[in-house]
Amino acid sequence: MMxxxxxxxxxxxxxxxxxxxxxxxxxxxxxxxxxxxxxxMRVLLSEKDGTPREGNRCVAYFAVRDAAGGDLIFxxxxxxxxxxxxxxxxxxxxxxxxxxxxxxxxxxxxxxVYEREIAELHGVHFTGAPWDKPLRYPxxxxxxxxxxxxxxxxxxxxxxxxxxxxxxxxxxxxxxGAFRFLCDGERIVHLEIALxxxxxxxxxLVAGTRNRLRQILLGESIAGDTAIGHAxxxxxxxxxxxxxxxxxxxxxxxxxxxxxxMERLAVHIGDTAALxxxxxxxxxxxxxEALRTLVxxxxxxxxxxxxxxxxxxxxxxxxRLTLERAKQIETTLTEVIGRxxxxxxxxxxxxxVLARLEGICPVTRRQALRVGAVGPAARMxxxxxxxxxxxxxxxLAEFEPVVVDAEADGGNGDxxxxxxxxxxxxxxxxxxxxxxxxxxxxRWFEEYPAPDYGRPLARESLVFSLVEGWRGEICxxxxxxxxGEVSAYKVYDxxxxxxxxxxxxxxxxxxxxxxxxxxxxxxxxxxxxx
Amino acid sequence: xxxxxxILASALCVKGVINKTRARLAGRKGCRFFQPLxxxxxLLGKGEIYSTSSTWLTRVAPAVYLASALxxxxxxxxxxxxxxxxxDGDFILFAYLLAFGKLALVLAAMESGSSFQxxxxxxxxxxxxxxxxxxxxxxxxxxxxxxxxxxxAIFAKFDNMSVNLLMLSLILAYGFLNVALVENGRxxxxxxRTHLELTMVHEAMVLxxxxxxxAFVQMGSWLKLSIWGMLAVNxxxxxxxxxxxxxxxxxxxxxxxxxxIGLIESLMARNRMTKNATYLVTVSAxxxxxxxxxxVLMTSGL
Numbered sequence: 001m002m003x004x005x006x007x008x009x010x011x012x013x014x015x016x017x018x019x020x021x022x023x024x025x026x027x028x029x030x031x032x033x034x035x036x037x038x039x040x041m042r043v044l045l046s047e048k049d050g051t052p053r054e055g056n057r058c059v060a061y062f063a064v065r066d067a068a069g070g071d072l073i074f075x076x077x078x079x080x081x082x083x084x085x086x087x088x089x090x091x092x093x094x095x096x097x098x099x100x101x102x103x104x105x106x107x108x109x110x111x112x113v114y115e116r117e118i119a120e121l122h123g124v125h126f127t128g129a130p131w132d133k134p135l136r137y138p139x140x141x142x143x144x145x146x147x148x149x150x151x152x153x154x155x156x157x158x159x160x161x162x163x164x165x166x167x168x169x170x171x172x173x174x175x176x177g178a179f180r181f182l183c184d185g186e187r188i189v190h191l192e193i194a195l196x197x198x199x200x201x202x203x204x205l206v207a208g209t210r211n212r213l214r215q216i217l218l219g220e221s222i223a224g225d226t227a228i229g230h231a232x233x234x235x236x237x238x239x240x241x242x243x244x245x246x247x248x249x250x251x252x253x254x255x256x257x258x259x260x261x262m263e264r265l266a267v268h269i270g271d272t273a274a275l276x277x278x279x280x281x282x283x284x285x286x287x288x289e290a291l292r293t294l295v296x297x298x299x300x301x302x303x304x305x306x307x308x309x310x311x312x313x314x315x316x317x318x319x320r321l322t323l324e325r326a327k328q329i330e331t332t333l334t335e336v337i338g339r340x341x342x343x344x345x346x347x348x349x350x351x352x353v354l355a356r357l358e359g360i361c362p363v364t365r366r367q368a369l370r371v372g373a374v375g376p377a378a379r380m381x382x383x384x385x386x387x388x389x390x391x392x393x394x395x396l397a398e399f400e401p402v403v404v405d406a407e408a409d410g411g412n413g414d415x416x417x418x419x420x421x422x423x424x425x426x427x428x429x430x431x432x433x434x435x436x437x438x439x440x441x442x443r444w445f446e447e448y449p450a451p452d453y454g455r456p457l458a459r460e461s462l463v464f465s466l467v468e469g470w471r472g473e474i475c476x477x478x479x480x481x482x483x484g485e486v487s488a489y490k491v492y493d494x495x496x497x498x499x500x501x502x503x504x505x506x507x508x509x510x511x512x513x514x515x516x517x518x519x520x521x522x523x524x525x526x527x528x529x530x
Numbered sequence: 531x532x533x534x535x536x537i538l539a540s541a542l543c544v545k546g547v548i549n550k551t552r553a554r555l556a557g558r559k560g561c562r563f564f565q566p567l568x569x570x571x572x573l574l575g576k577g578e579i580y581s582t583s584s585t586w587l588t589r590v591a592p593a594v595y596l597a598s599a600l601x602x603x604x605x606x607x608x609x610x611x612x613x614x615x616x617x618d619g620d621f622i623l624f625a626y627l628l629a630f631g632k633l634a635l636v637l638a639a640m641e642s643g644s645s646f647q648x649x650x651x652x653x654x655x656x657x658x659x660x661x662x663x664x665x666x667x668x669x670x671x672x673x674x675x676x677x678x679x680x681x682x683a684i685f686a687k688f689d690n691m692s693v694n695l696l697m698l699s700l701i702l703a704y705g706f707l708n709v710a711l712v713e714n715g716r717x718x719x720x721x722x723r724t725h726l727e728l729t730m731v732h733e734a735m736v737l738x739x740x741x742x743x744x745a746f747v748q749m750g751s752w753l754k755l756s757i758w759g760m761l762a763v764n765x766x767x768x769x770x771x772x773x774x775x776x777x778x779x780x781x782x783x784x785x786x787x788x789x790x791i792g793l794i795e796s797l798m799a800r801n802r803m804t805k806n807a808t809y810l811v812t813v814s815a816x817x818x819x820x821x822x823x824x825x826v827l828m829t830s831g832l
Contacts, residue, residue, distance in 0.1 A: 162645065162648075163645070164645040164646075164649065164728070165645065166727065166728065171725045171726070171727055172725045172726070186649075186803060186804070276799075278724075278726060278729070279799040279800060280717050280718075280721040280723070280724065280795070280799055280800040281798070281799035281800075282552060282555070282556055282795060282796045282797075283555070283556075283796055283797060285556075286556040286557060286558070290557075350798075350799070352718065352798045352799040352800075352801070353799045355799075355801070355802065355805065356799050356800070356801075356802055360802070510802065510803050510804055511649070511728050512728055512729045512802070512803035513802065513803075514728050515726035515728055515729055516729075
């Protein structure tokens with residue numbers, strides 16, 4: 001598969017056995033010379049002919065400034081689904097070095113987000129990088145005259161094309177983001193997305209406090225619709241100080257799995273409703289809205305919050321999924337999934353709905369691979385990519401991700417594929433919640449661990465946590481100091497990778513189809529901007 | 531005078547019927563029947579905000595839009611009740627009065643300098659243009675069947691109680707219903723309830739209007755809704771009915787008109803923007819169908 005020596009150079013760990021979390025002592029992360037590092041990344045991430053590998057992807061690549069010497073230390077994590085490994089390595093940029101390293105993003109487009117972030121935060125402009133467009137700020141931080149108003153949108157001088165600008169303030173109740181369309185009449189030639197208006201500095205807030213409760217609360221607020229996903233990822237990091245398999249870990253992990261699947265189910269149903277609303281199909285809209293309410297109300301019955309805030313805590317939790325609550329969830333979900341199936345059948349057999357979705361705003365599998373799509377957005381294009389598959393411990397042993405196959409379904413990553421993946425994943429999620437409830441019922445006698453906010457993290461380590469949120473792979477990385485406190489924290493929301501999918505999906509499409517495509521991806525603004 | 535009053539009265543109610551139908555089909559209670567009126571009442575009490583690039587045109591356009599709709603309403607009869615104004619060829623004035631109001635609104639929208647308004651105007655004008663043949667084919671058919679040239683004379687004389695013409699009457703009513711859907715920006719051509727600027731047609735044009743201006747445009751829209759409904763009702767009501775039965779027929783048919791629009795909006799997704807052109811040609815084909823049916827009936831001596 002790959003040259004033997006590449007594997008040998010990189011530090012390998014298997015987070016599959018530890019619920020998606022891994023810890024690597026900082027001293028063990030190999031620091032490679034940049035040319036070697038770049039060559040290894042190329043081998044790891046792309047085939048010999050340059051196409052991206054389906055099973056491997058870079059999950060984190062960031063730089064931190066060395067407090068002592070002022071050097072920039074880069075860390076990269078690459079997940080290999082086939083072997084269930086996560087490989088780690090890094091390189092150092094000397095403080096006095098002139099010139100910048102060569103860009104990886106020009107050959108591996110999926111790397112663009114990481115390199116843009118490094119350029120934005122540290123001023124390292126990789127040689128030959130396609131475009132160091134601001135990532136988490138709506139303007140260039142290194143240019144004092146730059147502001148939101150003077151943002152240099154990509155433009156084409158032409159008498160035939162016109163520009164349409166939407167945002168950053170929108171009509172609906174959605175988050176801020178600016179979209180600039182270059183249009184040829186009603187046809188979109190190019191869409192540029194400018195985000196960053198939601199930047200709150202989450203990463204530095206997490207690193208800036210020693211209070212574990214505050215940290216997990218910050219984690220819950222990274223993206224409002226993925227409260228459980230991000231909190232689970234962060235809990236994995238906060239628990240890294242204990243030996244893996246601490247008392248009660250199985251129980252808590254199973255509960256988190258159930259919560260994650262309920263979140264996925266609720267959002268998928270809500271997204272179906274939103275899709276129906278955007279194509280003005282009222283019947284589907286109101287039916288799904290009602291179902292989503294049932295699911296999130298069941299969540300409220302469990303933990304007191306409809307979005308699952310307050311549920312995930314390090315080393316334990318405050319709301320046990322008792323037999324009674326589990327029973328209630330099972331009853332609700334049985335009804336919900338039955339009705340959702342009916343809605344799905346209705347949607348897929350209504351000609352006016354199909355006419356609105358079929359073959360519209362497609363993203364090909366190749367495009368999805370190149371931009372490094374994750375989650376349902378990748379699976380609907382035919383990529384078998386799911387963090388649950390390789391790294392997470394789940395109650396459903398024979399879990400198999402739903403992949404919409406372009407050949408079998410005939411949908412080339414179009415709106416219909418995006419609807420189908422929701423309909424099918426909801427089924428799987430429901431089955432997993434049921435399995436989880438059953439598993440928990442068999443553990444009712446076990447002692448329930450209370451949250452512990454006092455324990456330090458693993459000392460002087462790189463700790464990472466991979467979780468499949470409903471939107472896709474969530475990756476949190478923490479660097480810890482000698483006292484087991486967070487010295488640097490990185491968050492990678494799936495939206496970070498998938499925004500480019502949206503831009504690609506509307507290329508050549510009708511501008512009136514953009515809102516529907518936008519809704520079909522349902523990406524997070526604040527999760528991207530942090 | 532009676533038809534004009536009826537149009538004004540139904541203009542206040544059709545929107546409510548549509549809303550109630552939608553709400554009922556969604557399993558909801560829905561807003562109050564006269565909520566649209568209350569909303570406009572609030573708007574009337576507010577001031578306007580104008581774009582820096584707008585001129586006097588923007589200020590008068592809403593009034594022109596409302597006035598043209600009112601003037602068009604004057605031209606419509608109800609069965610044997612004649613219209614306020616009536617002369618040979620008044621249906622041509624009718625069509626272009628409505629078009630004139632639309633033109634004023636389009637120009638005002640272009641003035642705001644926003645890309646949404648430009649996009650919305652382009653779409654609105656395109657769709658109006660495509661649906662125009664249908665209107666003239668339908669009215670032309672009626673003129674041919676009755677041998678008259680004004681709305682009042684046509685509908686007074688149009689005898690749909692014979693078996694042959696009953697069929698024609700249904701086709702005409704269906705045709706007018708479709709024209710109504712297009713002209714009033716209802717599903718499947720447009721969605722009045724959408725908040726997505728990029729998918730709007732009519733709503734995008736009025737995005738920049740506020741206060742009394744917006745109230746005028748909304749009132750104009752209600753009027754247009756019942757004006758087009760009136761045409762469909764005229765094609766449908768049994769000939770030679772007069773007095774109170776005619777008014778009852780009108781009330782029933784107008785309610786059915788609102789309910790049908792509500793039904794379509796509940797059970798159907800809207801068209802893709804590019805499919806609208808095809809859809810509108812199909813609507814014109816209905817007009818052609820009506821014309822052909824009438825032509826065959828007439829030449830075969832009925």
